[in-house]
Amino acid sequence: MRKFLRTVFLVDLLEGLGVTFRYQPTKNICTEQYPAERPKIAERYRGAPRLNNHPETGETLCIACNLCAVACPEALIVVGSERNEKTRRKELTTFTYDTSRCMFCGLCEDACPVDALELTQDFELASYTREGAIWDREMLEEGPKPNRYKY
Amino acid sequence: MADSTFLDSTELVLNMGPQHPSTHGVLRVILKLDGERVRGTECVIGYLHRGLEKIGENRTYAMYVPYVDRADYVAAVSNGLGYCLAVEKLLSVEAPPRAQAVRVILTELTRISSHLLWLGTHCLDIGATTPLFYTFREREFIMNILEKYCGARLTTHAFRIGGLQYETYEGFEDECRKFCDWLPPKLAEYDLLLAGNRILVARMREVGVLNEDDCKAYGVTGPMLRASGVKWDLRKAQPYSGYEQYDFEIPTGELGDTYDRYRVRMEEMHQSARIIRQAVDRLPEGPIMAKVPKVIKPPVGEAYVSVEAPKGELGYYVVSDGSTQPYRVRIRPPSFVNLQALDRMARGALIADLVAIIGTIDIVLGEVDR
Numbered sequence: 422m423r424k425f426l427r428t429v430f431l432v433d434l435l436e437g438l439g440v441t442f443r444y445q446p447t448k449n450i451c452t453e454q455y456p457a458e459r460p461k462i463a464e465r466y467r468g469a470p471r472l473n474n475h476p477e478t479g480e481t482l483c484i485a486c487n488l489c490a491v492a493c494p495e496a497l498i499v500v501g502s503e504r505n506e507k508t509r510r511k512e513l514t515t516f517t518y519d520t521s522r523c524m525f526c527g528l529c530e531d532a533c534p535v536d537a538l539e540l541t542q543d544f545e546l547a548s549y550t551r552e553g554a555i556w557d558r559e560m561l562e563e564g565p566k567p568n569r570y571k572y
Numbered sequence: 573m574a575d576s577t578f579l580d581s582t583e584l585v586l587n588m589g590p591q592h593p594s595t596h597g598v599l600r601v602i603l604k605l606d607g608e609r610v611r612g613t614e615c616v617i618g619y620l621h622r623g624l625e626k627i628g629e630n631r632t633y634a635m636y637v638p639y640v641d642r643a644d645y646v647a648a649v650s651n652g653l654g655y656c657l658a659v660e661k662l663l664s665v666e667a668p669p670r671a672q673a674v675r676v677i678l679t680e681l682t683r684i685s686s687h688l689l690w691l692g693t694h695c696l697d698i699g700a701t702t703p704l705f706y707t708f709r710e711r712e713f714i715m716n717i718l719e720k721y722c723g724a725r726l727t728t729h730a731f732r733i734g735g736l737q738y739e740t741y742e743g744f745e746d747e748c749r750k751f752c753d754w755l756p757p758k759l760a761e762y763d764l765l766l767a768g769n770r771i772l773v774a775r776m777r778e779v780g781v782l783n784e785d786d787c788k789a790y791g792v793t794g795p796m797l798r799a800s801g802v803k804w805d806l807r808k809a810q811p812y813s814g815y816e817q818y819d820f821e822i823p824t825g826e827l828g829d830t831y832d833r834y835r836v837r838m839e840e841m842h843q844s845a846r847i848i849r850q851a852v853d854r855l856p857e858g859p860i861m862a863k864v865p866k867v868i869k870p871p872v873g874e875a876y877v878s879v880e881a882p883k884g885e886l887g888y889y890v891v892s893d894g895s896t897q898p899y900r901v902r903i904r905p906p907s908f909v910n911l912q913a914l915d916r917m918a919r920g921a922l923i924a925d926l927v928a929i930i931g932t933i934d935i936v937l938g939e940v941d942r
Contacts, residue, residue, distance in 0.1 A: 437765045441702055451709050465723035494635035526638035526729045531737060
């Protein structure tokens with residue numbers, strides 16, 4: 422009898438609608454209003470690569486050891502270096518990083534012995550051209566500069 | 573096609589997919605139709621083939637770990653676990669207890685996340701639009717935990733061969749506990765919304781029935797097998813990564829129809845939350861990485877390890893020739909094997925039911941095509 426009444430008065434459908442209407446108040450909205458509202462990025466997030474400089478001297482931390490290029494599964498890092506005859510040390514000349522092929526696995530930053538190469542919290546990597554996705558040393562040191570539009 | 577409904581009816585061949593939204597990716601199903609009835613199906617796969625197994629032969633063991641995440645990208649962590657366990661077996665090392673416990677927590681979290689995605693999209697296919705948004709809200713919670721733990725949300729690269737790369741972050745345990753408390757009331761809500769709805773239940777009951785013998789004949793594993801009444805779960809049958817320490821049930825169905833599979837997966841989410849709570853409560857202290865050489869060079873040999881992925885038995889067969897790169901990596905994806913049973917389930921069904929049947933298999937085309 423009870424089941425019959427439930428069926429006739431569509432109780433099951435109304436219960437379902439009750440769940441839907443319970444989420445109507447605006448405090449239950451969990452949609453992020455990107456880009457007006459910036460998302461909270463976790464500290465460990467693996468985003469845009471960055472080549473770190475020494476905070477005081479401004480010189481690059483990279484010792485041109487080529488370990489990141491060896492560790493990269495896609496072989497998208499090219500490290501250029503030349504030997505300084507005075508100090509008998511390798512010095513970094515060029516550094517190319519192809520973000521279009523990168524899968525942000527983080528193996529390069531794990532391989533880096535001096536914390537020079539790092540994947541940062543920047544996630545806006547879009548570019549108008551394919552060449553724009555291939556980052557040179559300057560771009561890697563300064564980081565991406567996406568246009569920030571006002572809303 | 574012997575038995576047609578009308579004398580003058582002719583067989584109609586219709587393509588469903590590969591760009592059909594309810595085929596969950598790029599699956600193409602060639603349908604042989606008699607009116608609305610499906611008289612036969614044929615799957616065309618390979619639209620997402622990337623040669624994952626071949627890539628494995630050209631990468632070192634450690635380099636291949638991020639690639640396996642791309643097989644079943646909905647539950648990337650489970651793939652990583654399977655591959656890491658296979659290479660660890662080759663190397664005869666075992667991850668330390670703490671690493672094993674964290675692995676269990678993360679894989680169970682992805683199991684819930686995978687099932688939530690399945691629930692949302694499956695019900696969306698059948699016609700319930702609302703649950704998708706609710707399941708994505710819950711899934712966001714898991715995504716945030718994964719992002720905070722390993723720095724990526726979907727293709728996580730969370731595990732390394734021999735253990736873990738990252739120590740848990742501060743508040744990891746609390747967040748997992750909070751999630752486990754938060755999930756069951758939400759699941760009850762979905763049940764009210766979905767299993768309480770007579771239209772949805774009518775669309776799921778006795779649709780796509782696959783009995784026990786068929787399941788075994790096709791090699792179907794995972795929730796589909798359990799919905800047919802077979803109590804088979806690799807976490808219990810051959811425990812790996814310390815699953816024997818945790819107390820949980822294997823939910824089973826009876827009839828093996830779409831509704832039973834729905835029930836089994838819903839119950840599995842409860843059980844996963846139970847495992848997470850136990851694992852978090854007794855998370856051991858200690859190292860997170862076993863002693864693994866920097867250049868991984870396993871001895872000549874082969875290893876097969878299968879884990880219970882959200883979709884079924886996920887196996888990794890790795891052959892080593894003693895060099896730094898695998899000689900062969902073979903992936904046994906659950907979706908690919910489960911998809912074989914589609915024809916058996918779809919014969920005689922309506923086209924509208926076929927959408928429900930494809931959804932209930934819970935396929936990920938990245939894994940089917942590899």
